[in-house]
Amino acid sequence: MRTTIIKKTLRVPLSDGAAGDGGATARQLDAALVKAGFKASKELIEHVSCLDDAEEYAVTVVRAVKELIGAQAQHNPYFKDFPHNVPDTVEFWLECVDDAFGKGIGFSGNLLDLPKYGRVQHSYEAMLAAHDELIPSLKDRVTVLHLGGTLDDEIVRLYLELATSAIPLGEDDRALLGELATRCLDAEQPETVPTRENRAILNAARLVAQRPLAGVDTVTDVLRLAAEASGGDVTLREPTRFRSFRRPERRALLTALDEVARQPGKLGDVAQNREAWKRLGERLHPHEHPFEHALDVFAVARQEKTARSFAGQVEMAFADNDADLALRVLSKAPGMLLRQVDRLIRNGASGVAEAVRTAAPDVSGRVLVSVLEHLSNREQPDAARVFANRGRKVWIADDTRAPLDAGAVAEITSVVEDELVRRLPDFSELTIDPEVLDVVVPMSGTATEDGFGVLPRGSKLWLDGDVLRFFVHWRQKAKRTDYDLSAVLLNEKFEYKGQLSWTRLKAEGAFHSGDITEAAAGATEFIDLHRDAIDAKYVVPQVNVYSGEGFDDVAESMFGFMSRDLAQMGKPFEPSTVRARSSMRGKGKVALPVMFEREGDTWYGTWLHLYLRGTSWGNRVEENRDIVKLIASAALHRRYFTVRKLAELFEHKGSTSDGTKIHIGLTHSEAGGVTTVAELGNMLSD
Template identity: 30%
Template sequence: MRNTVYLRRNRKLIVHPGHSRLPRTYIATAMKNIEYLGFTFSKELMEVLQTLSIETFTELYHQLVMDLKSLIGANVNFKPMYPNFPKQVMLASEAELYVNAILHYVTFQLPEHVALERFPLLDQVDLKVIDLGSLADFDQNMRNLIGAKGSISELDRVDIELVILMYDDLSTVLPDEIPMKENVGFVVGALLKYEKANIKHIAKYMTTATDVLRLVVALSDGDVSLATNTKFRKFKRPERRLLLELLEQCGNRIEDMLRYKNRWIRLGEILHPAEYKNKYEGCKEAFDILRNNKPFATFGGRVEHVLRMQDTSLAADLLKNRAGEFARRLDQLLRINEDFTPVVEKFAEVAEQISTPVLLQVMAHFGHRHERHDLRTFFPKGNVGNAVAIPNILPDIEAAACETIVQTCKSTLITRFAELPSLGDVYVDARLKQYVMPFSQRSASKALRTIVRGSRLEMPEGDTIRFFLWWKEGTVGGKHTGRVDIDLSAVMYDEHWQYVEHISYTNLRSNKYKAAHSGDITSAPFGACEFIDLDIPSVVKYGGRYVVASLNSFTEQPYCDLPECFAGWMMRKHPNSGEVFEPSTVMDRIDIAADTRIAIPVILDLVEREVIWCDLALQKHPHFYNNVEGNQKGMVLMGKAMTSLIKPNLYDLFMLHAAARGRIVEDADRAQTVFSVSEGITPFDISRIMAEFIA
């Protein structure tokens, strides 16, 4: 189980050297077989595998193949409506395509086609290397994940919970501090769940009333981000005492509880603090104020009062006591008063008290503040990957103020990073400008590669992008899904986001350029799949630039209620060679499991040959037909938002570290520390970046 997690997260395996000599044919056969899946072994891993017995190696190999197939989607049977796709669709008459579709809609039976023998795969594939790992490295990765400076995904939480369950001694994976408060609630909840903690172990993590609330939510299987309400479970008396003890030790208790007043009132009805005589007096006072609406002056109320008077200098004086809040309100303060000097100077006085993630975001915001974009894009807190785009109507701010703030953030961060260990000679790949810093991964989906929303990935060589979708209907939580029809679509737009054409079940092929859909399958009792091929040069030649890949739940089930649903894309140089689904050509695969009915996994920029990672979910659009045509407005808005997104990037982060604790070199071969897309520390090392570099 540990290697399953390690392989998925780091593409490494823990293999303990044996005392045997494995025949070379076993290694060679295994490597040839996983080559079909797009993977190979590193030299170091091969050397250790050769010391294993045949029995040990065979057991490891079978588990490895299962894990690799699951990662890329090769663990299911892909049977498209047209088995000789794409050629079969491109050559069929309109009448044949129409009749086949109608017969399928009426009978749910697929048309009978003979699958012709396909020419072997002609594409040369760059194999992904599986390296030799170690228990210490695995533990450090989990420690980094728990100590991350940003929110983590649901899959991250599953991995952490598994480690907490497996380990008797958690000292190697539990950090002294858990800076991200959402992670505190989840981790402490898991420790209590598996009876691996007491108040002495967990009290150091719980410093605010909201920390205790997140713990209660975690113990109730709710959303620790607190973006949605949770139905609290009933707690046993020892649990109630523990929660009240944790709450009693928290400072600034009442003001913190007022932020989530109604939830605390509901929780108070479960905890019953008044039952305990001469104990938890602070808790009793807090609940009394909340329940009876007694007056209580809060810091936020004082700040709002001063801002209504438009006294930015006094507001800045107040906010100096809470530096993080000062940073978040900085733009608002600068919009109120033209004389920015007092505010900027007071911000500089407290900058060293502000957390690294906030400083990085402030630096990026004011670094691009003067640029005029049509939209401002936000990713709301919660477990669904949603984006909100609003018109950018922010008034201008003095360029001098923006520049001063950027320099304040930069100098503060360099001073902070200089206290970390030396990096020596450092190479920073300029392509990292295209990758967004990982601050919030709470709604990230499980994927072959973990990527931050808004990042732009270079397309490998090849002219054909092949999207794929696989889903299955069945029983979930004791209830059958009924018939499930998921539709794969690709919508093309020009450089100004004007509609060009779409490929979907309503339009199986283009008469303008090379693009085809494998056929609309409307039920999936044994699993079903759909594919779309797009020939990049022909789309660009016709005037297309952006392609939005989308999935629509035609039968209205949310993806979270399906047994399985995933999508991805392949790069094919010779689309009519090899099988329709060739595992070795899979570039990315992503689980579709959000509580929504429309998903946008990626957007393609065919002119720049980039894949923009979206992992977004849209709510049902109010149109009668749930198809791609009925969701044009939402898709264009999301497309414009994601392609104009301004977020802190990894290049700037790593350059700050290089300036603070290293010497920048121009050649990766001469560097002791490499930050790059494909070697050294990469954008996919998210837990390490969040723990060690956003520090």
């Protein structure tokens, strides 16, 4: 848990060990952190200096930061001298064939049958010996670690931070919240839990511990709770195999369900998850308990009773081509009204802007921001409509929608912006780190991945350095697994210029580290891009599952990138040069973590966090380059709700002498007073 807290918060919990002389260890810790691109705060160094168990404590800190940036693994490329001496692809293949014949092995035409292909031929130590020491640069990343409170205090603090998040958490954070909820049953509890998924996670811990449930006010809340308590999907996207509940648990679930179902209007939500309700009914045995209203829920699920949903009333109005009736119905549900604004305008409903003005104060900031972003992209048709579900799996369709009326869009945009401005905190002074201006304000944890330096989908960042290097690392769990790092090269018109992969190891100004085809102890592949030599405007990295375990199945999988100057030398993986390290966890077989754009002396990266379905076996860059071109073009042309846009709203609000000073950055500083981009999402979502 101490390691988890360091990785999630960059705070190091206090040691509860005895006092002693840890001065020498403190200096060693500082040196080790610098090599990894981190720096201990003054308070942390002083704390380590006064510990008797300083060495064990320091080891935990270093291990945590190495895991955070992916430096815990031995990143050993196939070509020992990479990025130097990368051979021509066909030349390399012939070399592998000659090696096989020299060992008396025939060649069947399958590269995987060649003993030299896909298996690293040198030790990690031999690779290190082939590279000079990294020459430090002022451009190298330095991330500060701060001293936190006691371990128990930090556990509760992290628990409250996750539980009270106003934006939906990602899968990893939901799992962590579940663990913390069990540990913190007797600790301070959050006053409010804004997101329903989080409520279900907390209630699942209470259910098992036979504690009172809280915040259950829809039938779907009960279903989410049962799914979470069964180890299933609290988002209800994936089917859950409900477990057998103990009698007290069944009574608690049915009691909560009975209370909600006393309001007939609540039964309209049952049809959305009819099959799940039928499966849950088999586990709860509702007929064994005197809960009349709970029985109605399962009767609706079995279609023995009818309960028309609110959404059904809206659909009937649209089906009758009566957009004004649809608007009147939607006016009873402010959040749904805002989500249907585009449809209402397209179908000619009158008075939409005024209805939005009335509804906006009762709508979450997350919905307001999503509407604002959506409308900003409806001025003209997109080259392609790119859809991504909560699991980040992507599909593409032609944009056949007619542009919305500009006047209607401007009127509604003004109403939504005014409401967001009203909700912003009073401030006396606003300063913003330039590096965060093009970062998307996070409204959901599902549009990103767990990791270090990872930003929400659509966020842009800039990278100095002559060389941009990105990598994939994976470690198989149960069977041989081959991931392939590749990249599509595009010109300024998004036309195909070439690619880097195991079938093309080098291009103008670009080099591949070599194909590795199994990863029992972990494997890493790299691609180098030399900014001033590469003949491409855009570069879209991708990771293909060629064979074996998928991204959700392997023991470990990550993507990351680093930058350095040509004079820096160093081994292929230098922790202090890592700018970002993202986990890869998705259902598709092709991962598109990020794309890069070359502009003058700078690389600009745009986070994608997308997965293509791919095929069950043999995914290659040559087969999906056309869809990648469409995704890259759509991602760069889309307008997102960024910190830059938020700064405009702050400007509209205007400063006040009695307001607080606000500084927006990516991480907290030692001096404090920084509002991080992640906190902005929570602030707007309240």
